[in-house]
Amino acid sequence: xxxxxxxxxxxxxxxxxxxxxxxxxxxxxxxxxxxxxxxxxxxxxxxxxxxxxxxxxxxxxxxxxxxxxxxxxxxxxxxxxxxxxxxxxxxxxxxxxxxxxxxxxxxxxxxxxxxxxxxxxxxxxxxxxxxxxxxxxxxxxxxxxxxxxxxxxxxxxxxxxxxxxxxxxxxxxxxxxxxxxxxxxxxxxxxxxxxxxxxxxxxxxxxxxxxxxxxxxxxxxxxxxxxxxxxxxxxxxxxxxxxxxxxxxxxxxxxxxxxxxxxxxxxxxxxxxxxxxxxxxxxxxxxxxxxxxxxxxxxxxxxxxxxxxxxxxxxxxxxxxxxxxxxx
Ligand SMILES: [Zn+2]
Numbered sequence: 001x002x003x004x005x006x007x008x009x010x011x012x013x014x015x016x017x018x019x020x021x022x023x024x025x026x027x028x029x030x031x032x033x034x035x036x037x038x039x040x041x042x043x044x045x046x047x048x049x050x051x052x053x054x055x056x057x058x059x060x061x062x063x064x065x066x067x068x069x070x071x072x073x074x075x076x077x078x079x080x081x082x083x084x085x086x087x088x089x090x091x092x093x094x095x096x097x098x099x100x101x102x103x104x105x106x107x108x109x110x111x112x113x114x115x116x117x118x119x120x121x122x123x124x125x126x127x128x129x130x131x132x133x134x135x136x137x138x139x140x141x142x143x144x145x146x147x148x149x150x151x152x153x154x155x156x157x158x159x160x161x162x163x164x165x166x167x168x169x170x171x172x173x174x175x176x177x178x179x180x181x182x183x184x185x186x187x188x189x190x191x192x193x194x195x196x197x198x199x200x201x202x203x204x205x206x207x208x209x210x211x212x213x214x215x216x217x218x219x220x221x222x223x224x225x226x227x228x229x230x231x232x233x234x235x236x237x238x239x240x241x242x243x244x245x246x247x248x249x250x251x252x253x254x255x256x257x258x259x260x261x262x263x264x265x266x267x268x269x270x271x272x273x274x275x276x277x278x279x280x281x282x283x284x285x286x287x288x289x290x291x292x293x294x295x296x297x298x299x300x301x302x303x304x305x306x307x308x309x310x311x312x313x314x315x316x317x318x319x320x321x322x323x324x325x326x327x328x
Contacts, residue, residue, distance in 0.1 A: 040133030041126065043305035046328050047296075048244025050101050050224050054298065054305045055131050057094035057111030057156070058124035064088050068261065069269045069276065076261070083260030091258055094152050095306040096127055097251065097298065098136050099242060104222045105136070107144040107166065108240055108251055109300060110156030118160075127156045128165060141166040145221055146173045147253035148234040149181045149201045150272075153300070157204055164208055171205075172221055174229065175214035177236025230255050230286060232279025233272070239286070249296040249307065255283050257301040259310075259319035263287070266316050287317045296322065 041056035067090050068076055077087040085091055096109040110127060117125030131138060144166050147153055159165045180186065182205075187198035205212060215221055217229040221240075230239045233254040240251040256262035257270055266283045269276035290297050291312045298307040308321040 040130050041304055042130050042134035043307075043324070044328055045307060045322070045325065046247075047242050047249050048224075048247045050099060050242055050244040051328065052242065052249065052298075052307075053098040053100075053134050053136065054095050054307060055098055055127055055134055055136070056304045056306075057096060057130075057152070058120070058122070058126040059091065059093040060120060060124045061086075061089040062092055064090050067271050069271055071265065071268050075265075079261055079264055082264075085260060092124075092152075093258070093301055093303055093306070094124060094127075095298075095300055095302065095304055096153075096156070098131065098134070098141070099225060101222060101224045101244075104142045105140050106222055106225060107141055107169070108225075109147055109153040109253065110144060110165070112152050113155030113158060113165075114160040116155065125156070128159075138166050139168055141169045143170045143172055143222055145225065145240060146171065146177075147239065147251075147300070148174065148177050148237040149197070150234065150254070151197075151200055153253070154201070154204045157208060162207055164211070169211065170213055171208050171211045172213050172215050173205075174227070174236040174238040175216055176229070176231075177234060177238070178212075178214050180235040230282045232275050232277075232282045234274050247296075249298055250286070250290060251298050251300075252286065253300050255279075255286055256299065259299065259302055263310060263317045263319045264313075288312070291317065 043054045045052050064073070064076060080087055094111055096107060096111050099106045099108060112125040114125060114128065117129070128138065144157060157165055157171065181198055181201040187195065190198060215227050217227055220226045224242055224244050226241045226243070228239045228241055228250070230237055230252070237253060239253050239255060242249050242251060256266070262268055262270065262283070266287065267280055269280065273279035287310050290310050294309065296307060297310055300306070302308070302319070303321070308319055310317050310319055
């Protein structure tokens with residue numbers, strides 16, 4: 001077994017220098033310009049015969065402020081630090097996915113859309129571009145399944161000119177989510193802070209009215225993809241289970257946000273969970289289940305490629321990112 005030591009490293013470097021002309025020749029090529037930008041973000045894995053492509057929408061930091069209601073700044077910073085993340089910032093990552101069942105090409109959620117792509121100078125709203133990089137034609141998408149009506153999940157349904165971004169797709173939405181956000185009386189009596197969310201749902205779904213179908217709990221939406229209502233984050237929030245043969249994965253949407261915060265600390269309440277107590281109960285129930293089943297789970301707000309495993313760990317849970325595979 002080799003022990004990597006400073007002395008060993010320096011010894012190796014001395015040996016490389018001793019190569020003389022070869023080393024000089026190689027250093028001449030080190031002046032190539034740096035790329036300066038990230039590679040397109042998509043990652044594939046199989047669930048039985050179904051092909052899942054995680055297509056990242058990118059990432060944005062937000063000031064932590066009081067985004068976590070029942071933990072101190074010290075506790076939150078300690079959790080960030082333990083994951084080697086910068087303090088005082090909320091790391092919002094966004095990962096929709098495309099699912100090819102063999103008979104249907106389906107999107108689950110759509111990212112922040114082209115307006116955010118422009119505003120953020122490309123750090124978020126990347127889904128449409130990354131779909132193209134992944135070789136997935138938006139015109140070929142048969143259905144878009146929406147988990148809930150927050151902008152990071154629905155805004156990518158439209159192009160910058162408000163035309164449908166998936167022009168041939170049926171748009172499937174959770175019936176209770178539609179009932180909540182499209183209720184005018186509820187919008188009119190909502191707190192001011194929530195009103196833009198009602199308005200945005202009308203903006204996005206208006207041009208898609210003829211394409212929308214509403215779904216209930218435990219329904220097979222397309223062969224191999226079944227709804228699983230997981231309320232709390234929003235009143236009609238839904239996760240989805242992809243299953244084929246003996247394999248399955250839970251596409252959890254926003255049952256939790258970043259795992260370093262909310263998988264480790266499932267009792268922490270995020271300001272964006274509309275009913276935080278219900279969200280916590282949902283989270284614990286789902287994570288107890290996937291821990292016991294050892295089944296794969298994908299989180300929309302988990303670090304890309306956002307698919308891995310969760311196991312019980314003390315009073316919380318531990319997230320283990322799945323290992324990258326060179327083949328499908
Ligand atoms: Zn979200």
